[in-house]
Each structure stands twice: as C-alpha cells, then as structure tokens.
Amino acid sequence: MVSLERNRLTGDMRIVFRTQRRRVWSKVSAKPVRLKQLGQCASVERGVDYFTEEFERRFKAALSSGGVGQAMVRDLAGRRCAVQGVEVEGRPSPLSYRLLDGQDNLPPVVFLHGMLSNKNIFQAEAKALAQQTGRKVLTVDPQNHGESPHSPDCSYAAMSADLQALLSKLGLTPCVLIGHSMGSKTAMTFALQKPELVECLVSVDISPFVATENPNIFKIVPAMNSINLLGNLSDSQAFEVVDECLKLSVKDPSIRQYLFNSLVQVDGQYVWKAILATLSQQQNQILDSLQIQGVYRGPTLFLTIRPFHHPKIKLLFPEAQFQIIPDTSHILRIKKPHKFMNSILNFLS
Structure with missing residues (x-):
C-alpha cells in the first residue's frame, strides 16, 4: 500500500x-x-x-x-x-447531486448547503428557481455529507476542487453559486480560485473571515452523537424525540429543524448522514478564515452579514452588495423562506 x-x-x-x-x-x-x-x-x-x-x-x-x-x-x-507525471482531475470519489433541467443558454444555479445538512434542504428552492427562471439548478452534497463519500480532507481548497471536477463533468460553467455557511465558504473559495467559471455569487450568513457571532455548530455534535433511535418509529415520532433531546443544547428551533434534514433510517436505525467524527476533527480549518489568494470581481450578494465585516469583504469581492434581513437567524431559509427566495430572484434579475 x-x-x-x-x-x-x-x-x-x-x-x-x-x-x-x-x-x-x-x-x-x-x-x-x-x-x-x-x-x-x-x-x-x-x-x-x-x-x-x-x-x-x-x-x-x-x-x-x-x-x-x-x-x-x-x-x-x-x-x-x-x-x-500523473494527470490530476479532482478527487477520485464522485459527489452526490441532483440536477433539474433548464435552458442551455442561461447560466445554471448551484446550491451548496451548510455544515451537517444535505442537498435535500434546498429542494424547494431549487424547484422554484428552475420553474421561475428557466435555469438548470444543481444541488450538491460535499464529501462527508449526505450521500457523498467520506474523505479525511475537509479543507475548502479540497471541497472547491471537488466542485470544479463535478461542474466540469456536467458542463455547468459559468454558473451562479449560492452557498449557505460552510457551503458559502466553498463557493467563495471556488470564485476566488476560478473567477472565470462563476457568473455571480450569493453568500448566505457567513463571512470569508472568522465570524464569532455565528453559532459554533460543532458544540451540537456531542448531543447528536448521544441520540440512539431504533427504526420502529415513524419519521415524525423520531423527529419529536430528537427535538426533545436537542433542546438543552440547541435553543434555536430553526437549527433543530435544519438538523432533522440529516436524520435518516438505515438498517433499522436512525443515523445522521453527516460524518460527524471527521468533521469534528477538522473543525478548526472549517471555522477559520479562508486562506485563499485572489479577487472575485463579479456580482456578489452577501445576505445578513454584519457591517463590521464589509470593508474586508470588499477587498476580496469588490462588487459585493450587502443585504440585511431583520428578525432572522443563521438558518435564514427556514426562518424567512420567502424573503430568502425574493432576495435571490431580485439579485438574479
């Protein structure tokens, strides 16, 4: 070996x-x-x-x-x-994705979800965008999430390389990247590395720099690991039990609802789709500022980013626009789904 x-x-x-x-x-x-x-x-x-x-x-x-x-x-x-002497073309394990068809003459939209979630969380938004804009819409699971394979490398450079290989394979560049939290950092990394492949960028509630105001989702992992549910419960019953178990650690109900998206039944047992152990081991680089050289000069929308980050963000994304959606939380699409979609549609139009 x-x-x-x-x-x-x-x-x-x-x-x-x-x-x-x-x-x-x-x-x-x-x-x-x-x-x-x-x-x-x-x-x-x-x-x-x-x-x-x-x-x-x-x-x-x-x-x-x-x-x-x-x-x-x-x-x-x-x-x-x-x-x-070896031709390198992305990491060898293919990513799990879902592609909705649309017009070939419009840049496709790519949704990248956040930590501990999976591609299904953007299913409603993907269908709505495909119907209302006529674009192809791709939702993707990065490695260690959903149905994508396991990998010990959780760096944003590695996740960006995975995304580039997939988009190249599917012929979906240039594209519109919409990322939430960890997915947004992957999208920003991709745009800084390969600006010619990105038509425009939407970052949801995350900065390219360390953001202490956002919840440290890794604090939830011990509570998630402590849950042991047999598969003889219905999904609704399982969600009720999990909701009660997580309440002590997760006060925000929108975050608990976000986590339910990754709870699935496998071989008579409810399990989390995300590879919690690997992600926890890599949490420092996942939470850290992006270590990427470059500038992305295309249209960029930052949703619900605190003003003190704006000047530094402008150095990397000179065309950045900032929009605050009040009375929301880190899980913007759950707390304010209509305002979330309207912001994206207005930006794309």
Whole structure:
C-alpha cells in the first residue's frame, strides 16, 4: 500500500510506504532516491512512465486533495525533488447531486448547503428557481455529507476542487453559486480560485473571515452523537424525540429543524448522514478564515452579514452588495423562506 501525505509542518508532500519493501515506479525529476518507510526504504526511479495501479490511485487522490499539480518528496539526505507525471482531475470519489433541467443558454444555479445538512434542504428552492427562471439548478452534497463519500480532507481548497471536477463533468460553467455557511465558504473559495467559471455569487450568513457571532455548530455534535433511535418509529415520532433531546443544547428551533434534514433510517436505525467524527476533527480549518489568494470581481450578494465585516469583504469581492434581513437567524431559509427566495430572484434579475 502506498500513499502520498502532506507534512503538516513544512507543507511538503511525501510518499509513505506502508507495506513490505517493494519497488514502485514513478517519474521523479531528480536522480533515483530512496524514501523513508517506517524504518525501511524503497527506490523510486526517473524516466519510467508507468505506475502500479495502487500507487497511481493513491497518488492521484493525494495530489488532488492537496490542491496541487505536483508533489515534493524528500530523500534520506533531506533533499527535495518534485514528483510529477500523473494527470490530476479532482478527487477520485464522485459527489452526490441532483440536477433539474433548464435552458442551455442561461447560466445554471448551484446550491451548496451548510455544515451537517444535505442537498435535500434546498429542494424547494431549487424547484422554484428552475420553474421561475428557466435555469438548470444543481444541488450538491460535499464529501462527508449526505450521500457523498467520506474523505479525511475537509479543507475548502479540497471541497472547491471537488466542485470544479463535478461542474466540469456536467458542463455547468459559468454558473451562479449560492452557498449557505460552510457551503458559502466553498463557493467563495471556488470564485476566488476560478473567477472565470462563476457568473455571480450569493453568500448566505457567513463571512470569508472568522465570524464569532455565528453559532459554533460543532458544540451540537456531542448531543447528536448521544441520540440512539431504533427504526420502529415513524419519521415524525423520531423527529419529536430528537427535538426533545436537542433542546438543552440547541435553543434555536430553526437549527433543530435544519438538523432533522440529516436524520435518516438505515438498517433499522436512525443515523445522521453527516460524518460527524471527521468533521469534528477538522473543525478548526472549517471555522477559520479562508486562506485563499485572489479577487472575485463579479456580482456578489452577501445576505445578513454584519457591517463590521464589509470593508474586508470588499477587498476580496469588490462588487459585493450587502443585504440585511431583520428578525432572522443563521438558518435564514427556514426562518424567512420567502424573503430568502425574493432576495435571490431580485439579485438574479
């Protein structure tokens, strides 16, 4: 088994061999080197243009999740050399999505949901937009959510790369990106990295910077993990039980309603669709400010963003407009669904 991993201290990528000593082929832009493997070594030679299947699969995955086009490895003397030669096209696991058909001559709309939710939460908005605007509308589950696969990498660069691969596959660029919370940070990352692929952007109740005024949804995870429900309950009964269990930790009923969207019945047991353990381990980078270079100069709407964030946001999104919807909460689409949709429709028109 071979993998390529990022050194957290240096940011470099290195090949790690996890099995017995074996010969692995790759292209290396340096003399043959011997690479560390838990006390063992294996040789990597240059000039060979084929790979073992396992090496190629893991190499692609590691490169893609790192968001880079090449990797750096170190020989036993500590010298760095670049490993190249594999075409990288997004992370290997496909995202789960739902696409509503529409006109080809209009930029499609892409909804990106927030933490611990799934694509079904925007189902009503997606249908309404498709009917009222004639556009194609895509709803997507990022990895570790809904029906998309599990991944240990929850960085916004990785989620943006996943989105780019999917949109390229479906031929849905340039597009309109509408993101809520974590989904909004993914949308902003994508727009800053690939501005030519984004027609316009809507960010719902999240800033690209650390926002202490927003609820830390990770505080809810222990309460979610403590719930153990058998599948002999109806959905409505299960939701009533979960609502009672979460009330002590989650005071806002709109957030509890938001969480119900991820409660599903699997093999006679109610479970959460989101991979809670992985997301909790990555919470610092999920909650942190975006670490992305770039400027997006297209039309941008920020819904319910506190004014003290506006000047910094304008540096990254010079055409940003700001709209405050009063008497609402972080889950804007549940608390004020009509005003949420009207804001989007007015912006698109």
